[in-house]
Amino acid sequence: MSGESSEPYRHDFPFHDDLFSVFSQKPDGLQGFDPQTAPPFMSFGDYLHGSTTDGSLVVQGFDAPRSQPCDPVVGGDGGKNAAAGGGDGMTPVTPYFSASSSSTEAAGDEDWRPCKVDQPKQEVQEEEKHAPQDGEGRDKTKKANKPRKKGERQRGPRFAFMTKSEVDHLEDGYRWRKYGQKAVKNSPYPRSYYRCTAQKCNVKKRVERSCQDPTTVITTYEGQHTHHSPASLRGGGGGGHMLSPSPTTNLRRSLLLQQVSRSSSSAGYTNPNTYHAGLPPLLPQLHVPDHGLLQDIVPSFTHGSQR
DNA sequence: CGTCTTTGACCAGCGC
DNA sequence: GCGCTGGTCAAAGACG
Numbered sequence: 001m002s003g004e005s006s007e008p009y010r011h012d013f014p015f016h017d018d019l020f021s022v023f024s025q026k027p028d029g030l031q032g033f034d035p036q037t038a039p040p041f042m043s044f045g046d047y048l049h050g051s052t053t054d055g056s057l058v059v060q061g062f063d064a065p066r067s068q069p070c071d072p073v074v075g076g077d078g079g080k081n082a083a084a085g086g087g088d089g090m091t092p093v094t095p096y097f098s099a100s101s102s103s104t105e106a107a108g109d110e111d112w113r114p115c116k117v118d119q120p121k122q123e124v125q126e127e128e129k130h131a132p133q134d135g136e137g138r139d140k141t142k143k144a145n146k147p148r149k150k151g152e153r154q155r156g157p158r159f160a161f162m163t164k165s166e167v168d169h170l171e172d173g174y175r176w177r178k179y180g181q182k183a184v185k186n187s188p189y190p191r192s193y194y195r196c197t198a199q200k201c202n203v204k205k206r207v208e209r210s211c212q213d214p215t216t217v218i219t220t221y222e223g224q225h226t227h228h229s230p231a232s233l234r235g236g237g238g239g240g241h242m243l244s245p246s247p248t249t250n251l252r253r254s255l256l257l258q259q260v261s262r263s264s265s266s267a268g269y270t271n272p273n274t275y276h277a278g279l280p281p282l283l284p285q286l287h288v289p290d291h292g293l294l295q296d297i298v299p300s301f302t303h304g305s306q307r
Numbered sequence: 308c309g310t311c312t313t314t315g316a317c318c319a320g321c322g323c
Numbered sequence: 324g325c326g327c328t329g330g331t332c333a334a335a336g337a338c339g
Contacts, residue, residue, distance in 0.1 A: 178312055180331060192329070197310090206330095 138288055160220040168192065168207050168217055174225065189212035201226045 169176070169192070176194035184191045189209035196203040203223035210216040 010333095179333090181313075182329065182331095185328065191329085195331095245308085 136272070160218060161223075162210065162216050162218050164215050165217045166215070168209065169194070174198075174203070184208060184211075189214065196223075196225060198227045 024085040173199040177197045178192055178194050180193040181190050182193070187208070189211060191206055191208035194205040194207065196205075201223075203221065203225050205222070206218075208218050210218055
């Protein structure tokens with residue numbers, strides 16, 4: 001418990017109302033987006049470390065496909081997204097953006113839902129659906145003793161990203177406990193729900209595969225850790241960094257970061273072509289089993305992007 | 308033995 | 324009002 005004072009663990013995430021994306025390489029699927037004309041990106045690592053000037057980044061230039069026609073049958077559009085990009089990398093990942101204008105805080109997360117284009121609102125509800133139910137109807141069963149408070153659902157910002165990976169659960173230094181799995185509509189891949197095992201930590205994580213690109217894992221973090229990453233504590237020794245400098249050259253993962261937090265004022269989101277990137281609330285380092293660290297991945301966006 | 312995953316069921320909100 | 328869907332719970336089982 002003494003912990004939480006000395007080191008900042010990505011606590012502040014001042015961009016609650018913005019979406020942002022970061023691609024590890026040129027998102028071919030995104031017309032209009034040119035890494036070269038794109039804003040001066042720093043590596044995700046730098047980014048995480050707050051190297052950005054004012055803490056915000058802006059990715060612009062592509063048309064935010066609010067409704068990504070996702071064929072349950074991947075590959076429908078074939079070339080467009082080149083899902084099965086086993087080839088030479090540069091597998092573009094379609095940005096499942098959708099600047100929902102929902103005034104609810106749920107506007108985020110589900111907005112980019114990859115496989116759902118016909119559910120503009122349902123997403124929203126998910127955020128608030130768990131309204132205070134005072135266990136009226138639940139007390140009939142064991143589940144009855146779990147009053148969910150509305151406030152509970154309104155925890156911190158959410159942060160989603162897509163990663164090319166064969167494994168669903170990317171290691172990020174924290175310990176997670178899986179507490180559920182649901183089949184996702186229109187998607188052959190289930191969505192897994194994880195919760196940080198730390199006692200007072202309410203951070204949750206959802207993991208699912210993109211139905212468009214089965215090789216892409218979509219991870220959504222929700223909340224902020226109230227503790228340090230156990231991995232960083234014991235792992236690499238001093239610096240607090242266990243970021244192995246692995247080259248990860250073969251990491252041609254499309255990475256899409258998206259801040260999907262509560263858009264209390266999605267209305268303020270006026271320019272669909274502009275996304276503000278903020279500091280992820282909780283992503284000290286993501287370790288992709290057998291591949292490397294996420295931080296190694298993202299830089300491939302900056303460095304690997306033909307520079 | 309402790310921890311984690313699996314799995315079926317339940318609940319709330321929304322759309323029709 | 325009903326059905327659908329997402330999110331969550333918790334018992335049971337699996338695993339180390």
